[in-house]
Amino acid sequence: MNRYTTMRQLGDGTYGSVLMGKSNESGELVAIKRMKRKFYSWDECMNLREVKSLKKLNHANVIKLKEVIRENDHLYFIFEYMKENLYQLMKDRNKLFPESVIRNIMYQILQGLAFIHKHGFFHRDMKPENLLCMGPELVKIADFGLARELRSQPPYTDYVSTRWYRAPEVLLRSSVYSSPIDVWAVGSIMAELYMLRPLFPGTSEVDEIFKICQVLGTPKKSDWPEGYQLASSMNFRFPQCVPINLKTLIPNASNEAIQLMTEMLNWDPKKRPTASQPCFLVEVERPN
Template identity: 90%
Template sequence: MNRYTTLKQLGDGTYGSVLMGKSNESGELVAIKRMKRKFYSWEECMNLREVKSLKKLSHANVVKLKEVIRENDHLYFVFEYMKENLYQLMKDRNKLFPESVIRNIVYQILQGLSFIHKHGFFHRDMKPENLLCMGPELVKIADFGLAREIRSRPPYTDYVSTRWYRAPEVLLRSSSYSSPIDVWAVGCIMAELYTLRPLFPGTSEVDEIFKICQVLGTVKKTDWPEGYQLASAMNFRFPQCVPTDLRTLIPNASSEAVALMKDMLQWDPKKRPTAVQVLRYPYFQVGQVLGPPAQHPEQHKPPVRTAQPADLRPLSLCRSDQQSKADQAQSRTRHQPLQQIPLPQQSSGRNGPDPDTDSVTFVKLPIVFPFILLGNFVTAAVQGK
């Protein structure tokens, strides 16, 4: 770690600390994640999902893991520097994004997601905080701590992802979900980009389903029999709601945008288009130049380096910003939902923390760096879920 100078600590969470650093050789800014758990062998390190997935993923819209270092039994991830995340970008806006900007953001998210799915992984925690930005022009998917291989065998844990972006099959505790849960989340994010307000801001898992029903309408048993089986298994009855036209909720979206969001937000995961199919929708066929700006071409990615010096002192941690958690909590409170309709505020009966994100995420930081950021960025990467 003597190749890097630490500039400041950005956050501290259950599983690790994140620091902003600078390469002594090149002067390049980086984000460094120092895991709190000790690792006594390289085999332990290489089995982490973050490492296993990112070693295989090199794309302009996927954040880069530059280096993995184990030193004195401490594990460090070195990531490329990104200025902010999509949540921060939306929170700081004082006016709505033009549709051309939204189209380019969504296009880049889907380009990265289709690449991830093509290479056999699904993300499981797609949300604005895990989409890193250099302004609205460049967007990259981050935080692969919950990623799973598509070919891996169920059952999977149902206790994943941030609630507001959680697909119905996960809310209903399916154990055999797959990549369509990421497409659902992108649909939620796209709607939020238009309104700067979350589409389904549930206060619990049950309330989340109520919010979805209020927008999409109650799903018919013939349209999603598997969903009714899942609901029956957990003694849940769908509330009877009529759908709300997305054009009413998102009046600044074009008809092509509304059509795309409707398809991504299908109750039945089998009816959602894949990320590759979404990219072929008329919404993107408008003659607009889409993708990362010319000044940010994807460079050839060298192999992830691993280093294990013998007797170097571990990276010292700087004083953390004690206000970050409180400030972000306050800003999220100001991030009001689209609708203020009184709903049953039942608990799902699940144990564990239940804020606007559940147990897999912790604190929202005002600035986020590659998928490790400890807030809503340090996920259960070290857990064997």
């Protein structure tokens, strides 16, 4: 670690704290994640999901892990430095984003996510805080602490992702969910980019499902039979709600954007588009 000088703390999470640092050789800024638990062998470090996934994921819209350092049983990840996250970018706005900016942000998120899924992982914790950016021009998916391999064997834990971005199948305790949970989260994030406030701000798991029903309406049993099976095994009954047209809720979104959000926020995970499908984003000009 003597090759880096630490400057200030950027954040503190359950598993580690993140510091801003600088390479003593090149002067380049980096983000240093220091894990809270101790690691007594190098194998133990290399088996971490975050290390396994990031070693395989090299893409313009996925955060770059530069190196892993183990020193005195402490583990440090050295990442490229990004100025802020999408949550901060939205919080600091006093007027709505133009759709061209949202389109560009979404293009980058979905490019990164399609790459992650194609290489056999799903993220499980897509939320604005885990999307790092340098303004809206450059966005990268970060924090792979909960990532899983698509071919890994269920059952998975039902506690994944921050509640507001949690897919209904996870809220209903499915143990066999997969990459469509990331697509649901991205649909919620897209709506938030338009509104500058969360679409489904539930205060508990049950309230989260209520919030989803209040917007999307109660799912029909014929539309999502698996959902009804999950609900009945929890003794949960869907509240009876009429759907709100997303256009009423998000008047500043184009019809194509509304259609994409509607598709990504499908109750049935099998009916959501994959991250590489959305045609709304095809015409995007990449920033230079």
